[in-house]
Amino acid sequence: MVNIIPIFVILLSTLLISSHGNAVDSPLCGGRVFVENAIVIEAPVHKDCHWDIHTQEDRILVITALSGNLKEAQEFLTIHDGSGKDSPILIVEDQKIHERSRKDLPEAVYTTQSTASIRFKKAPTSNLQLKIQKAVDCPFNLGGDSQCGRVVDEVSCYCATFTQRNHGGQTTFCYSNNMKLLTLETYEKQQAIQAAWDELYIWTSLTDAQQEGTWIWESTNTNLYPGYANWCTGNPSDSGGDEDCTELNYVSAGCWNDFSCGNTLDAICQAIP
Incomplete structure (x- = not known):
């Protein structure tokens, strides 16, 4: 200073x-x-x-x-x-x-x-x-079945959409609204997100679709490790051999599951300066 x-x-x-x-x-x-x-x-x-x-x-x-x-x-x-x-x-x-x-x-x-x-x-x-x-500018909604707010700090914006889509569909939805699919780089950020929305299952942008076992936050193109991670017990499991995407599981105290990208879930979009 x-x-x-x-x-x-x-x-x-x-x-x-x-x-x-x-x-x-x-x-x-x-x-x-x-x-x-x-x-x-x-x-x-x-x-x-x-x-x-x-x-x-x-x-x-x-x-x-x-x-x-x-x-x-x-x-x-x-x-x-x-x-x-x-x-x-x-x-x-x-x-x-x-x-x-x-x-x-x-x-x-x-x-x-x-x-x-x-x-x-x-x-x-x-x-x-x-x-x-x-x-960033923060919309007041992204359609009738959504909610937005400054839930982490005063400069960023997060919007939840409760229209269920597969992982690719939610990624596209966020991009079409000048936002990106959720990243969870810190425990504090995850707690703030959970305090705002207590939905059951939410898509995040964490994926190992490009290389099995190499997890990347697709929205920011950054590696998960080293960094904050909160996998549920036994995850990532790659059950069935096609679980390349990640959901935030509120039922299990906010831990993460790897999940098939073709499944349909709610999502949270983010915009960060």
């Missing part, structure tokens, strides 16, 4: 910084900033600061408060959906909440496009830090 200047600081969040993060030289007040992953700005000690924020074109921005209260902060600043002079103002109370989103996520405003502007009308009376992250 590096201070650019002592009064007004832009820094890459140490919790979210990536190897692609970009250091930003900032003027005393305001400027144009590209968000590779996440940035944090501290409120100025004077008014009339204007920041233009942008990220990659197929992503949106989410703004939360690291210190202070985002609702109260609206007394001191405006957040605009876009960088144009007449861009609509985003307000915390106007943000729609997905029915399956976590209740403990911080107050946030989401843009509808890849740009935003933050304009400080006056200096806050207390310390205020705003975190601005790249996020």
Whole structure:
């Protein structure tokens, strides 16, 4: 974490910084900033600061408060959906909440496009830090028999579809909605998914169809090992010689079974920045 200047600081969040993060030289007040992953700005000690924020074109921005209260902060600043002079103002109370989103996520405003502007009308009376992250847009449904929400964090999106399809069909369904079939890289992520949906059997993107015994998360093209795994007892078994796909089995306390890809199950699609 590096201070650019002592009064007004832009820094890459140490919790979210990536190897692609970009250091930003900032003027005393305001400027144009590209968000590779996440940035944090501290409120100025004077008014009339204007920041233009942008990220990659197929992503949106989410703004939360690291210190202070985002609702109260609206007394001191405006957040605009876009960088144009007449861009609509985003307000915390106007943000729609997905029915399956976590209740403990911080107050946030989401843009509808890849740009935003933050304009400080006056200096806050207390310390205020705003975190601005790249996020994915999250639909409110993928049809009548589906549910969506920000069930893991404020930047990603997950949608469950309860129309049963085979593994290939669910993969195609997710892709057609700009998402991918579920991956479960950590225990914490699996617990969050299970807390949102307690369906009996869910397709994941884990498969060894390309090479027997070599398990790959197809959605991210990454190997399962070394990494988190939660096979049910006796699995993977390759019973019948054609169990090349993997289901999340809620009945057996959320462990995984290898299963024939031609069977039909529900699924969860994911979109991650």
